Amino acid sequence: MNTIRKIRKYFLATLLFIVLLVGCGYSQDSSQALPSSNNQESVQAVASTSGTVIPFDSNKWEFNAKTSTIQEFLGKKSLLLEEGTATIKNANFTDGIIEYDIVLPNGPGFLGTMFRMEDHKNFEELYIRSTRSGLPDAVQYNPIHNDVLSWQLFSSRQEPFTATAKFNVGEWTHVKIAVLGKNAEIYVQEMEKPALFVDLKREVKPGDIGLIAIQDSAPGYFANFSYTTTKPTLKGSPKETPAVTPGTVKSWLVSNTFSEKLLDGKYLLSNQEQKQLTWKKLPSYPSGVTNLAIVAEPTPEKDTVFAKVTIVSDKEQFKTLDFGFCNRVKVYLNGQKIYGGNDDFFSRDYRFMGTLGYFDQVYLPLKKGKNEVWLAVSSGFPTNGWGLQAKIDDLTGISFEK
CATH class of the missing domain: 2.60.120.560 (Exo-inulinase; domain 1)
Structure with a gap:
């Protein structure tokens, strides 16, 4: 009987020891699992990331x-x-x-x-x-x-x-x-x-x-x-910026907006009309593509700007200007209209997108000295793009004024 009592006491003491031991361990683990205020900030940061x-x-x-x-x-x-x-x-x-x-x-x-x-x-x-x-x-x-x-x-x-x-x-x-x-x-x-x-x-x-x-x-x-607002690692990589093709117009002077209708039937630009315009310089992308919307906002009433560049020629000569535009254009050389075009969305057929490219040419009769090339570019509505690009492949005897 005494032996049985001793075994019971030993068993209870052992059980109590195990309970206390597990409880201490659990208490330690719990204190580590419950975040402090600093840990809560860390948890929130992870959630945001x-x-x-x-x-x-x-x-x-x-x-x-x-x-x-x-x-x-x-x-x-x-x-x-x-x-x-x-x-x-x-x-x-x-x-x-x-x-x-x-x-x-x-x-x-x-x-x-x-x-x-x-x-x-x-x-x-x-x-x-x-x-x-x-x-x-x-x-x-x-x-x-x-x-x-x-x-x-x-x-x-x-x-x-x-x-x-x-x-x-x-x-x-x-x-x-x-x-x-x-x-x-x-x-x-x-x-x-x-x-x-x-x-x-x-x-x-x-x-x-x-x-x-x-x-x-x-x-x-x-x-x-x-x-998230954490800087990501991109899997792709930027392509090397292509060299600008020689003869590409690298920048334009762009006028304030005005109504395309003001140019209806106008084959010559007067000095007075030219003086009324204000100008901003707009660089082209390396491809020559120039987004006019960066410096101007078209409206149905004022949907057009002039983009101009000056060509300096060492003699009288003809040069071919390759260019593209969105969506309509009138080209003036030294104040005289020499070209007009329309590349509006769907303007030719239901498949015509009016995307920009070197799809047009005009032959410039340059005089000796400075020659101003003005492109009146109209946006169209709805506006799916408003811009231009231009280049002259043969630069013999000419340069673009900076």
Whole structure:
């Protein structure tokens, strides 16, 4: 009996010791698991880096669209967006990653992302064309200046800012955009390799971010929107800046805006008319492409500017000027009209896009000394690009005045 009591006491003592030992260990583990205030900051930082989903019913969003309704769609709480924008207010986004899911419509849809938004007239934009899956222009980079689209300027061989991407309309497709400095890359469904790597054309500045369904676009559904402001590692790499082709016009003097109608029937520009204009210098990109919207904002009433360059010739001679324009042009040499052209969107047939390129020529009868070449470039509405480029391959006996 005494032996049994001793065994019970020993067993209880041992059990108590084990309980105390485990309790101490648990207490130590728990104290390590519960974060201090510093650890809480660390946890929040990790959450931000991983891209916290921002629900569309959050007060962070601002909607400006024909349709912007929150609803369940294909198993996800989503935003139906039609002809307009959804913007994250005060995002202060310069570099980082933007991600979301999208259902592209079975119709002509132009849906995508805005970032580094200065306002609703000035921002970077990347979008997807819903009817172009697997084709070279499925994805488009489209920098916006002064509320002017620019895809006509950036669809050419000189500025190849379109790319192939494969997706299924009517199904959820994942999209990721990584932005760092002057570069960005967009991933569509395939997350290992970017569909498009671009050299961004706007100035690097922080701004808002958001989603867009471009005007006249079929609506789309968005879900699981998130972003980070941590500098990402880009998988692509910028191409070496190509050397400027000799003879390319590297900069233009651009006038204030005026109505294209003022030039109707006008074959000579008077000195008085020329003196009434004010001018800004606008550099071209290395390709020669020049985006007029950087320095001017067209309106239906004032849709035209002059872009001028001075050629110095050592004698009387003819030179061939190769050029391109968006969307309409009148060319004047030393105040006299020598050419007119129209490359409006669909102006020739339903397939004509009006993209910029060296598709036109004019023969310049130069006098000895200074010669002023003026191009009156009209934007057209809706404006899908407003710009020009020009070059003279044979520079014998001439130079461009700087």
